[in-house]
Amino acid sequence: GEDVEQSLFLSVREGDSSVINCTYTDSSSTYLYWYKQEPGAGLQLLTYIFSNMDMKQDQRLTVLLNKKDKHLSLRIADTQTGDSAIYFCAESAYTGGFKTIFGAGTRLFVKA
Amino acid sequence: DVKVTQSSRYLVKRTGEKVFLECVQDMDHENMFWYRQDPGLGLRLIYFSYDVKMKEKGDIPEGYSVSREKKERFSLILESASTNQTSMYLCASSSPGEATNEKLFFGSGTQLSVL
Numbered sequence: 001g002e003d004v005e006q007s008l009f010l011s012v013r014e015g016d017s018s019v020i021n022c023t024y025t026d027s028s029s030t031y032l033y034w035y036k037q038e039p040g041a042g043l044q045l046l047t048y049i050f051s052n053m054d055m056k057q058d059q060r061l062t063v064l065l066n067k068k069d070k071h072l073s074l075r076i077a078d079t080q081t082g083d084s085a086i087y088f089c090a091e092s093a094y095t096g097g098f099k100t101i102f103g104a105g106t107r108l109f110v111k112a
Numbered sequence: 113d114v115k116v117t118q119s120s121r122y123l124v125k126r127t128g129e130k131v132f133l134e135c136v137q138d139m140d141h142e143n144m145f146w147y148r149q150d151p152g153l154g155l156r157l158i159y160f161s162y163d164v165k166m167k168e169k170g171d172i173p174e175g176y177s178v179s180r181e182k183k184e185r186f187s188l189i190l191e192s193a194s195t196n197q198t199s200m201y202l203c204a205s206s207s208p209g210e211a212t213n214e215k216l217f218f219g220s221g222t223q224l225s226v227l
Binding site for chain 1: 116152153154214215219
């Protein structure tokens with residue numbers, strides 16, 4: 001079945017770049033997403049990429065997609081303490097209808 | 113700004129109680145979802161609804177039911193709460209957008225503890 005996998009924890013120093021990785025299994029995925037969840041809050045859509053793209057940049061965020069390896073990454077440049085959160089990778093997959101499948105989330109901890 | 117509001121931030125219930133979790137969205141979204149979030153498991157879909165009075169089972173519907181009597185409101189019901197239903201419950205609604213691009217908007221979550 002469909003599966004989205006990501007590591008559970010990442011720690012970086014303030015000012016460094018963070019790279020959060022994700023792998024997915026459904027080759028029919030059309031969109032892939034990164035959601036951010038800050039403490040005590042719901043998830044917020046951070047960015048998304050269409051599956052025929054290999055890169056998308058939005059200010060400090062860079063999304064890279066390797067469709068052959070089914071690998072998605074989120075790079076945050078100049079990471080700040082305010083970036084500390086849980087980051088969820090998700091894919092839009094067809095299972096008799098389109099639905100969003102989430103990974104377990106990567107907790108990013110930024111050390112001052 | 114889209115607002116998805118969940119009626120309670122924290123709830124404590126006893127085993128066997130009937131529990132209602134309410135969710136309201138103010139952007140006229142057709143699609144609404146209930147997820148539960150557990151550490152190390154990510155988000156798992158319980159039920160979703162694509163229209164008023166319409167519901168579809170997600171991946172883990174057992175022990176839950178839902179109600180969508182009005183477009184803006186989607187309720188999750190635990191008929192007889194059990195301790196393994198202790199979890200964070202997240203409601204979401206989605207923007208129409210392109211057919212396969214489902215941008216989800218989430219509420220702040222309800223942390224339910226069943227004792």
